[in-house]
Amino acid sequence: MDFKNKIDLNRLPKHIAIIMDGNGRWAKQQGEQRIFGHHNGVSSVRETTETAAELGVKYLTLYAFSTENWNRPKEEVEALMELLVHTISKETPTLLKNGIKLETIGDIDSLPRSCIYELNEAKKATAAGDRMTLILALSYSAKWEIIRAVQQIAEAVKDGSMQPNEIDESVFASKLCTAGIPDPELMIRTSGEHRISNFLLWQLSYAEFYFTEVLWPDFRKEDLYAAIYDYQNRERRFGKTSEQIQ
Ligand code: IPE
Ligand code: IPE
Ligand code: MG
Numbered sequence: 001m002d003f004k005n006k007i008d009l010n011r012l013p014k015h016i017a018i019i020m021d022g023n024g025r026w027a028k029q030q031g032e033q034r035i036f037g038h039h040n041g042v043s044s045v046r047e048t049t050e051t052a053a054e055l056g057v058k059y060l061t062l063y064a065f066s067t068e069n070w071n072r073p074k075e076e077v078e079a080l081m082e083l084l085v086h087t088i089s090k091e092t093p094t095l096l097k098n099g100i101k102l103e104t105i106g107d108i109d110s111l112p113r114s115c116i117y118e119l120n121e122a123k124k125a126t127a128a129g130d131r132m133t134l135i136l137a138l139s140y141s142a143k144w145e146i147i148r149a150v151q152q153i154a155e156a157v158k159d160g161s162m163q164p165n166e167i168d169e170s171v172f173a174s175k176l177c178t179a180g181i182p183d184p185e186l187m188i189r190t191s192g193e194h195r196i197s198n199f200l201l202w203q204l205s206y207a208e209f210y211f212t213e214v215l216w217p218d219f220r221k222e223d224l225y226a227a228i229y230d231y232q233n234r235e236r237r238f239g240k241t242s243e244q245i246q
Contacts (some may be wrong), residue, residue: 007055011232013185015059016052017207019199020044020104022191022215040217043085046094051082051221052127053098055130055228059181063199067107074097081112084138088118092125099131105177106140119191135181142201149175178203186231188224190216208234 020041027037045062052060065080072080088102095102102122109116119138152175156162162171173179183203189195192213196204210227212219237245 003222003229005102006229007225008232009056011054013229013231015055015061015182015183015184015186016228017061017063017200017204018048019063019187019189019197020195020216020219021189021193023217025191026215033170034076035083036119037215037217038080038083042083044216044219045087046091047220048224049095049100049132049134050098052222053100058132059184060132061105061137061167061184061200062134063137063140063197065106065138065140066198067144068137068198070110070139080227083140085112085114085118085121088115088122092122094120095126095129095134098131100126101129101133102126103133103135103181104138105145106138107144108138110139133181135178137199140177141198143198145177146202173202176202183207185236186210186227188212188227190214190219190223206236206238 023037023041024034025037026040027034030036048062050058064084069080070077092102102119104123105117108119113118115138117134149172153167153171153177157164157167178200183205184200184207187204187207188210189201190212192211194211208231210230212223212227214223235242235245
């Protein structure tokens with residue numbers, strides 16, 4: 001089906017978040033090592049990013065490495081970090097050309113020095129991009145992010161600059177890594193897994209979830225169009241009744 005022509009460009013999600021999953025299984029199917037899958041996932045990242053920007057999506061968040069992923073075998077973690085450094089420096093000119101600004105969420109200080117360096121360089125270089133913001137979630141987990149926000153708020157209350165009754169949703173959201181970024185309306189997870197894996201627990205409160213069996217290295221333009229088309233056919237009620245919406 002040609003989903004692209006079915007998409008209503010006036011009702012695009014402003015922010016799409018993706019759990020890029022299935023690289024290891026994709027590699028196994030080809031009789032290769034897991035890292036081969038990660039390498040092949042890069043073309044999906046490139047195509048998804050360009051397609052989202054072309055359509056007019058404003059924010060794209062990609063879950064690239066979770067807090068829990070540090071528990072993988074040392075060789076895989078090292079290979080992923082190397083791939084990250086290499087990809088960031090290689091792709092920065094394309095991001096720049098396409099007006100895409102790079103941001104990160106997560107415990108960036110926990111990454112190897114070379115990664116921190118490349119990320120900072122790429123963020124500086126693309127800072128003026130105003131077509132779309134690409135947010136990489138790296139060493140990210142929602143529980144880590146929420147605890148960190150609670151610590152910051154507790155400090156503010158302790159030093160007297162905030163009163164407990166001043167803490168509301170907007171104060172809390174302003175302490176998260178995603179401060180200033182609208183919540184995703186659509187969350188996509190590839191590879192047939194139906195779980196959230198510690199991703200954006202606060203921000204996804206009212207997101208529409210789209211699950212596909214496609215493994216991340218096979219994810220292409222058409223798969224993104226299909227997800228957006230599916231999203232546009234949902235009724236988002238936000239607690240109201242269907243009649244109230246129509
Ligand atoms: C997603 O693919 C990439 C990362 C989590 C870094 P996986 O590596 O989780 O692939 P599967 O789930 O084992 O197939
Ligand atoms: C989630 O994928 C994290 C990323 C995509 C970076 P995992 O493959 O690590 O998730 P679980 O552990 O299977 O839930
Ligand atoms: Mg996985």
